[in-house]
Amino acid sequence: MTQDHSTPENAPRWFAAQQILDAVSPRRARKLLEETLVGGFHPGEDPARGNVTAGQGHMLLMPSVLGAWSGIKVATVSPGNPERGLPRIQATYLLMDTPTLSVQAVMEGNALTTLRTPAVSALAADHLAAPDAQTLMVFGTGPQALSHIEAFADVRDFSEVVVCGRSTEKVAAAVGHAQRLGLAARAGTAEDVRDADVVVCATSAAEPLFDGALVRDAACVVAMGSHEPDARELDAALMGRAQVVVEDRGTALREAGDVVQAVAEGALTEEDLVPLADVVTGAAAVDRSRPRVFKCVGMSWQDLAVAVGVVDGAEA
Template identity: 80%
Template structure:
């Protein structure tokens, strides 16, 4: 009998397996700018990928929270994000959401990279929101109203500042201290900024909702017909940031209808309330490719919950490490 080692010697030495690279938060944020992340996602949709092809994320109860398993395949690359959500962690001095990403080549399913998952999420979520806002927001948008003061709120301010020339950013939040930090963050980007409240949506061109709220943040009737609203804070069917009245009068754009009907409380609850119908949901891919035109006579709402393909598209951009900021 010929041993495995003898066979390898007779047939030629097999190549040493490639060692996976590890990407820290700092390396991830240095590798891909918010602008490039947006363009990576937009190019994926414009290239014909349909988010409905993505597997549904698996939600597993654990402890006082849950684990999320998010696999995806895009051509020669495959990957999975393992994320955990533990609501009590902030009181422990720990992040509410923690995550790790494994990137593999599709041909052999060998792991090529491990990426710190929270920073990947912080990068890709505002990037998909910015793709939507770039297509749905008024070209002359000047006022951005942001609900929330956490990492996603700050990242959305940075990502949205690239797609429109805002002259004012208004930050709304429960903690005056955290609001002031967010205001200073916006000012550090060269934007005029101030603290505000729910009434400021009256003059908003773009509204971003990036909170952990389970009830509507403002009266949807106050939102101008010309405005674009992005809600990304919830991925649970029983929680919403936007009221049913706004969802009913708006053109509602989602990453994928089936995903929204499973996970987006803003959509699910508005349908239950009878103001929104499932058939009216517009896939973001149709907006990007021009198959459906943005409405001009009513608000445009983009409700996102985050999908696996978004993590994969940005992770590939990080690993491929292009120095060119264009796709």
């Protein structure tokens, strides 16, 4: 992208949700994140996510710098919005060139999140899941669950997708989404986790979704539903017997309830946590003798890497 500093005559370009999704495919998003880590970026360089109380909700501030580019996502979480017919989470992204910090693009932030979160999950799963994984189980039926099905189908050739959720109608819709992607899919229950090769947890649950003892040693589990220390989707029993991979140790110990609570219960230690960058670069070996868990909370560098890709993709 040519860095063309913003002026009143040359306002930053606006990218709506569909423009973002048209500019960067799920595969390209995954590659952008992989290239960033292989290029030597250390996620620990990201500042901590800012959390500011506002009314009954809160604002999240997520800045990052990647060489020539800088950016910040401003997200809001308003629990009462669904009753008003509005999204619970809303976001806007500002992309700037680092030398002048002039805004080059403004983006609809929810679409960026919908794109980059399954991309980092799929990047981890591509390294952690068994090469011959056949069954994908998804807990959740929202936009992230649907996006994860598409992203994961690009890293493994699944013969079946099993969807588990609280709403029969939403589960049916998610199954239909998988089928339209050319995947065999069906509704399931938490007990089906015992037969899954890859498990995705994409829910707003605050308590474990299933008995971790049911997870096979050969399985890979990805949990991305929460970024709060008092909420978790996985129990300490699973975290304690798994190889646990995280985006960044410090971030996980601040925000990942699955990690924070397992550590508090004595099932896990900080030293047990394996940074994703080490797995991607080969600095850390994957332990295939036990379950592999990837716990992510979403980090600022991921938004920035994909945002740059959106502008480059649109120009190409």
